Amino acid sequence: MKKMAIIGAGVSGLTVNRLLNNKYKITVFERETTPGGLIRCKNVENSLFHLCGGHVFNTKRADVMSFFEQIFNLNRDFIKTERNSTVFFENGEVTNPEKHSMFVHRTSWVEGVPYPIENHVYMLKQQLQDSFIADVLKMQRSYHRRKPQNFEEFLKWNFGKTLYDLYFKPYNEKIWRTNLKKIPVDWLEGKLPMPSMSQILYNNFNHVKENDIVHSTFWYEREGGSQYIADKLAENADIRYNTNINSIEKTSDGWTFNGEKFDIVVFCGNIKDLPQTLKCKQIEPFANDIDHLQSHGTTSVFCEIDRNPYTWIYLPSQKYRAHRIICTGNFSSANNRVKRLSATVEFTDYVDKDEILENLKNMPLNPQYLTHEYTKYTYPIQSGNTRAMIAGLKDILAKQKFYMTGRFTDWEYYNMDNAMGAAKDMIERWKL
Ligand SMILES: Cc1cc2nc3c(=O)[nH]c(=O)nc-3n(C[C@H](O)[C@H](O)[C@H](O)COP(=O)(O)OP(=O)(O)OC[C@H]3O[C@@H](n4cnc5c(N)ncnc54)[C@H](O)[C@@H]3O)c2cc1C
16 A cells, blocks of 8 residues: 655545545644644633634535535534624614614614625615615616726625625725735635625515525534534544654655655645745745745634624624624534633734733623634635646646645635545545
8 A cells, every 4th residue: 555644634634534545554744732723623611612713514515515424424413503694883874773683882882784784785774775776876887897806896896885885895804904906806706605786686675685605504513613523534544643744855756754755745734834845846936936925814712702693793893803703602502601602703813912802892792801812824815826826836746746735735715615625626636
């Protein structure tokens, strides 16, 4: 049997291991002490803290679903939940407030408009509705022939200026922390809902809720959150934890590192590490482009908040830096052993504890700090040539039996299912 090394025990590396462990003698190398990468969780106050995000599972790919169902018993070990997301407004943007979820936080009203906001324009106050109607009429007249070139154009041209100014701009600027004109859109295709204006109008007339986006329903683990997925995927795998691979040598017939020789390597770590790690000349022409790849990190703050019925709460308000609350205590009762409700408040990039505490004071639902975690690489940002550059590198290294797949290897905005799908595609493409 040929020897294969997989670097990284996140969803991608663990999927490759699952799919190929009958064919190769596989060793997985992981720098952390537990499997899962971005989907790792730990217990805090007997409640479940997702160290990053609040991972839920679903997929539109039949082959990925079938892979998942071969490993997991969905009906026994998972709960199927309907997404119940809301956008909080704090400046009287909502009409008929008595009909909608609202409460007083300190001195102002907080009002929730269900997500996605474009389906619920009829809930906004009259002036915003009029302005939205004017946008629609204007959009009809000035039909755009070219494709939007950046994220701002994409949002304005699809949803109109009113919704852009009210929600899409402030919310997305908090996440991406940059002018939305600077974000290209091509790579977000398929990852963002792209309703037509006629769909939006139909949904408003008929009060249709979201039903077509990836996580409008999702599977969530009864116990252990996404750590359950990682642990189960890692069962029976030969994983060397606490092992950071930072030097890989090319030999005449394979690769050597950590004192061992391998015929094949599958790299599922971060492409930014490759120029320093990989001792082979093929990587050199790519080093500069790789160095320029951009990304964001996330500070996840585990809190106890007031009880509420939501799964995700979006926060466009400029009064604080956090952009979303993930009510993980509502995902499974096993997650929630605090008195009120356990949840994660999410900030883009690094935020220190003092700033976190200052921000929490201004936020709705009275969050009380429990702990926090900063993850440096969470959101990859592509530029125009990123995909072609990485595809070129992959082709060259594959000839040396060095393969690559993963969110930060491909620099793609993968969900767990896309990461599993990409791992499968890589195996099929190179007939591993
Ligand atoms: C905030 C946030 C929320 C999300 N929410 C969802 C969600 O609800 N549903 C969903 O499906 N997806 C979600 N995702 C996406 C999901 O997290 C990823 O698709 C998936 O976890 C990517 O797995 P990966 O294995 O490609 O990468 P990673 O999880 O980054 O795994 C890489 C692994 O490699 C290890 N490693 C790296 N370099 C080395 C090295 N040199 N030596 C040894 N080990 C190394 C790392 O320690 C890590 O364990 C979310 C992502 C974020 C950031």
